[in-house]
Amino acid sequence: MQAEIITIGDEILIGQIVDTNSAFIGKILNSVGVSVYQITSIQDDRAHILKALSAAEANADIIIVTGGLGPTKDDITKHTICDYFNDHLVRNEAVTINIERLWRDYVKQPMQQVNLDQALMPSQSQVLMNTVGSAPGMWIEKNNKVFISLPGVPYEMKLLMENEVIPKLKNKYKRPSILHKTLITYGIGESMLAEKIEEWETNLPIFIKLAYLPNFGKVRLRLSAIGADLESITRAVDAEIQKVIPLIKTEYIGIEEEDGDLEVVIAKQLTKLGKTLALAESCTGGKIAELFTSHSGASAYFKGGVVTYATQSKIDILGVPEILITTHSVVSAEVAEVMAQKARVLYKSDFALSTTGNAGPAKGDSEAEVGTVFIALATENGVFSQKFELGSNRERVVNKSVNKALELLQKEIFKI
Amino acid sequence: MQAEIITIGDEILIGQIVDTNSAFIGKILNSVGVSVYQITSIQDDRAHILKALSAAEANADIIIVTGGLGPTKDDITKHTICDYFNDHLVRNEAVTINIERLWRDYVKQPMQQVNLDQALMPSQSQVLMNTVGSAPGMWIEKNNKVFISLPGVPYEMKLLMENEVIPKLKNKYKRPSILHKTLITYGIGESMLAEKIEEWETNLPIFIKLAYLPNFGKVRLRLSAIGADLESITRAVDAEIQKVIPLIKTEYIGIEEEDGDLEVVIAKQLTKLGKTLALAESCTGGKIAELFTSHSGASAYFKGGVVTYATQSKIDILGVPEILITTHSVVSAEVAEVMAQKARVLYKSDFALSTTGNAGPAKGDSEAEVGTVFIALATENGVFSQKFELGSNRERVVNKSVNKALELLQKEIFKI
Known part of the structure; x- marks a missing residue:
C-alpha cells in the first residue's frame, strides 16, 4: 500500500514557508500501514498540477494533495482537479450550511460570494467535511486509486486527516503493519556509534532496516520493519533492541516512539x-x-x-x-x-x-x-x-x- | 533558469523530520534569480534516486540533491551518483586533510576508516569543501546541466550553499532577477482582504503575480515578479504597493523582505x-x-x-x-x-x-x-x-x- 503526497504552493518553492504538512501526513499514514513513496512540492500552476497528479497515479494507490483550496484567485487546485477527472462543480448543501455556521459563530465579518463558492465540489467527489475552516476536503476514487485533496492550513489538514481520511483508508484497504522504533543516543558521533554496533548491524534480519539520524549532538538509530503481522515484527524488532542496548548503554536515552523525544x-x-x-x-x-x-x-x-x-x-x-x-x-x-x-x-x-x-x-x-x-x-x-x-x-x-x-x-x- | 531540489531520506517520508533544507535552498536560489520548479523528497533507495535524478534532469538546468552523504551504511547517495554518471570514486587529498583537521580539533574521538572514506569523490566531480563537517559537497557538470550534492545536516548544507554553490552559480549563469515583496496584514480574513483590493488585483500588470498566505490571524500578500532588469521590476512592484497600502491601511504592518516578519x-x-x-x-x-x-x-x-x-x-x-x-x-x-x-x-x-x-x-x-x-x-x-x-x-x-x-x-x- 503506497501513497504519494503532493503539496501545492509557490510559497513552498520560493522558501517562504517550510512544508510541515507532508511530515505530518507521512507519519500518520505509516501508523496505519501506508508507506509514502514520494513527496512532491509543486507550483500553483495548472499544467504542473496535472503533470504531478498523473506521475503520482503511476506510482501510488493513494494520492494526497494539500493546498490551493482557498477562496482567492491564486487558489486553483479545485478547478484543476475537476479538469483532471473531466468533472464539473456542483454546490454541496451540507458544506454551504457549514460555511454559514462558521461565519455566524466565528468569523463574524460579512460573508463574500467567494466564501459560499467554497461549497462548490467536483460532482464525483465525496466531501470530507472541514468543521474548522471553509475549504472542505475531497475524496475521489478512480480505477481503484484514491485521490484526496485537503486544505493547506496545517491545523485544518490535520483534523481532516485524523477524523476523515484515516478512518476511510482503514475501511477501504487491508494494510500491512509498519513499525518504527528509534533509539535516542547522546554524546557520541555516528561513526563511533556505527563501530560499536557494527557486528549487530551486520547480523540484523533482512526485513529490519537501520538508519542513523545525527542532529546537534544526538544520534537517533531507527529500526524499521514492515510485515503482515504487527506482533511478530514487534517481537523481532524488540529482540534486536534488547541486543543493541547493552552495546551503547552509556549513550542510550530511550525509544522515541514509546518514550518520546x-x-x-x-x-x-x-x-x-x-x-x-x-x-x-x-x-x-x-x-x-x-x-x-x-x-x-x-x-x-x-x-x-x-x-x-x-x-x-x-x-x-x-x-x-x-x-x-x-x-x-x-x-x-x-x-x-x-x-x-x-x-x-x-x-x-x-x-x-x-x-x-x-x-x-x-x-x-x-x-x-x-x-x-x-x-x-x-x-x-x-x-x-x-x-x-x-x-x-x-x-x-x-x-x-x-x-x-x-x-x-x-x-x-x-x-x- | 530553473532548478529542482531533491531531498533524500526515509526520515522525511515517514515524517520523522520536517524537511527544512529545501525551503532554505529555494529562498537563496530565488535571491540570485534561479526559480525552483519542483521539490522532490525520496527514499534512501538506489532505484528511486536514479529515477528522481533523471526526472529532474528533464525539467531543470540545476539539480540540487541533499542527504545520504554520511559515513554509515544507510547513506548511499554518493555511490548512486557515481552510477548515474558511470563514474568511480577517487580519494581527494584536500578533503582528507580537512577531515583529519576536524577530528583533531573538534571531534577528539578516534577516527574510523569510514570517516576517511568520506574523502572518496566521483572522479568527474569538483569538491565543495565542507569546513564544518566530514561530508564534502559535489558539483558535477553534464550537458550544460549542473548536479550538486550536499550533506543533509542543515547547518552544513547552508554554509555550502552560501559559500560554494551560490558563488559558482552566479559565475556560471546569466540569470534574470526575481523579486518577492510580501505585505504583512493582521486582523482580517483573506476573503475580506481580497474584496478590499479586488479592483487593484484585477488591474495588476501581467508580470506581477499575487498570492494570499493566511496563517493564524495574519494574512500575507505576496507580489512576485521576474524580469531581466531588477530596477524596472522593483519600480513596478513598488508602484503597486503604493497603490494597495491605502486600501488596507488599518491591517498593514510592513513588508516582510524589507522589514522582516x-x-x-x-x-x-x-x-x-x-x-x-x-x-x-x-x-x-x-x-x-x-x-x-x-x-x-x-x-x-x-x-x-x-x-x-x-x-x-x-x-x-x-x-x-x-x-x-x-x-x-x-x-x-x-x-x-x-x-x-x-x-x-x-x-x-x-x-x-x-x-x-x-x-x-x-x-x-x-x-x-x-x-x-x-x-x-x-x-x-x-x-x-x-x-x-x-x-x-x-x-x-x-x-x-x-x-x-x-x-x-x-x-x-x-x-x-
Whole structure:
C-alpha cells in the first residue's frame, strides 16, 4: 500500500514557508500501514498540477494533495482537479450550511460570494467535511486509486486527516503493519556509534532496516520493519533492541516512539517522581521552556522559567551578585551555577537548569568567545555546571545548548 | 533558469523530520534569480534516486540533491551518483586533510576508516569543501546541466550553499532577477482582504503575480515578479504597493523582505526608539521570548521574560496577588494586566507583554474554557488587555496568542 503526497504552493518553492504538512501526513499514514513513496512540492500552476497528479497515479494507490483550496484567485487546485477527472462543480448543501455556521459563530465579518463558492465540489467527489475552516476536503476514487485533496492550513489538514481520511483508508484497504522504533543516543558521533554496533548491524534480519539520524549532538538509530503481522515484527524488532542496548548503554536515552523525544522522557520521569523543574535561560532564550510547554501536561512538573537575556536582568530578576559577573564574566561556570540555584529557589522547584553563553554572531555582553556556553543544574544536593564549545554558527550553538541541557538533566533524574 | 531540489531520506517520508533544507535552498536560489520548479523528497533507495535524478534532469538546468552523504551504511547517495554518471570514486587529498583537521580539533574521538572514506569523490566531480563537517559537497557538470550534492545536516548544507554553490552559480549563469515583496496584514480574513483590493488585483500588470498566505490571524500578500532588469521590476512592484497600502491601511504592518516578519519589525522599532521589552508568558510558554531571541541583536531591546506556567509561580515570581487569582481566576483580564505590570517593573523595561490562557487540551488551573486567552500590555502610561477565544486546538491557540500579542505591541509602538 503506497501513497504519494503532493503539496501545492509557490510559497513552498520560493522558501517562504517550510512544508510541515507532508511530515505530518507521512507519519500518520505509516501508523496505519501506508508507506509514502514520494513527496512532491509543486507550483500553483495548472499544467504542473496535472503533470504531478498523473506521475503520482503511476506510482501510488493513494494520492494526497494539500493546498490551493482557498477562496482567492491564486487558489486553483479545485478547478484543476475537476479538469483532471473531466468533472464539473456542483454546490454541496451540507458544506454551504457549514460555511454559514462558521461565519455566524466565528468569523463574524460579512460573508463574500467567494466564501459560499467554497461549497462548490467536483460532482464525483465525496466531501470530507472541514468543521474548522471553509475549504472542505475531497475524496475521489478512480480505477481503484484514491485521490484526496485537503486544505493547506496545517491545523485544518490535520483534523481532516485524523477524523476523515484515516478512518476511510482503514475501511477501504487491508494494510500491512509498519513499525518504527528509534533509539535516542547522546554524546557520541555516528561513526563511533556505527563501530560499536557494527557486528549487530551486520547480523540484523533482512526485513529490519537501520538508519542513523545525527542532529546537534544526538544520534537517533531507527529500526524499521514492515510485515503482515504487527506482533511478530514487534517481537523481532524488540529482540534486536534488547541486543543493541547493552552495546551503547552509556549513550542510550530511550525509544522515541514509546518514550518520546528527550524532553518527553524527562517530563515523564519528573511526573513519575513527583519532582518539578524551573529554568533560567540566557543564550537559549526561552527555547527550553517552549520545548517543555509544547507538550500538554507540562503543568504537572514545569514551574516555569526566566529568560534573563540582558546581563542586568540576571542581577535584577535572579539576584546574581554583580561582583560575580564582574569577576568571572557573565559567561562563566560561577554565573551559570548561581543562575540555576536562584531559579530553583525562586520557583520552589526540585531542579533548575540554567544556560549562559555567547550564541553569536558578535560577542555580546561578555568577552567569551562565540560558541562558549555554560550549563548548570541545581538540585537539592547542590549545583554543578559544564562548559561547552559549540562553534560559531548561531543556530547550532542554541540548538546544541538545548540538547546538552536536556542531556545533563536526564542523566541526573535517572540516577534517582 | 530553473532548478529542482531533491531531498533524500526515509526520515522525511515517514515524517520523522520536517524537511527544512529545501525551503532554505529555494529562498537563496530565488535571491540570485534561479526559480525552483519542483521539490522532490525520496527514499534512501538506489532505484528511486536514479529515477528522481533523471526526472529532474528533464525539467531543470540545476539539480540540487541533499542527504545520504554520511559515513554509515544507510547513506548511499554518493555511490548512486557515481552510477548515474558511470563514474568511480577517487580519494581527494584536500578533503582528507580537512577531515583529519576536524577530528583533531573538534571531534577528539578516534577516527574510523569510514570517516576517511568520506574523502572518496566521483572522479568527474569538483569538491565543495565542507569546513564544518566530514561530508564534502559535489558539483558535477553534464550537458550544460549542473548536479550538486550536499550533506543533509542543515547547518552544513547552508554554509555550502552560501559559500560554494551560490558563488559558482552566479559565475556560471546569466540569470534574470526575481523579486518577492510580501505585505504583512493582521486582523482580517483573506476573503475580506481580497474584496478590499479586488479592483487593484484585477488591474495588476501581467508580470506581477499575487498570492494570499493566511496563517493564524495574519494574512500575507505576496507580489512576485521576474524580469531581466531588477530596477524596472522593483519600480513596478513598488508602484503597486503604493497603490494597495491605502486600501488596507488599518491591517498593514510592513513588508516582510524589507522589514522582516512582525517580531523583526517590532525589534527594529524598539531599537530605533531606544525602548525595551520584557515578557510574562503563561500559555505561550516561552514561545514569544524564543521568537525575539532567535534573531541576533535581541540584546539591544529585549530584557528577558518570565515563563510563569504554574499558577503558584505567578504569585511567587511575579508577585500577582493571590486574592486576584481567587477572585477573577488565573485566566482573566485582571491577572494578565498585573502580570504585564509586574514584569515591566521586574525587568525595568519600557514595555511588557503578558499572556495567560488555557491552550488545552484539558482545562488547567482555571475554570476558563479551552481557547480563552488574555493578553496584556504594560507601558509607561498604564496597562490594557484584550480577550480572545481561539478555539480548541492547542497548537492554534498558542500560535494565535503569539501573533495577537505581537500585533498588540506593534500597534502600540508605532503610535509613538
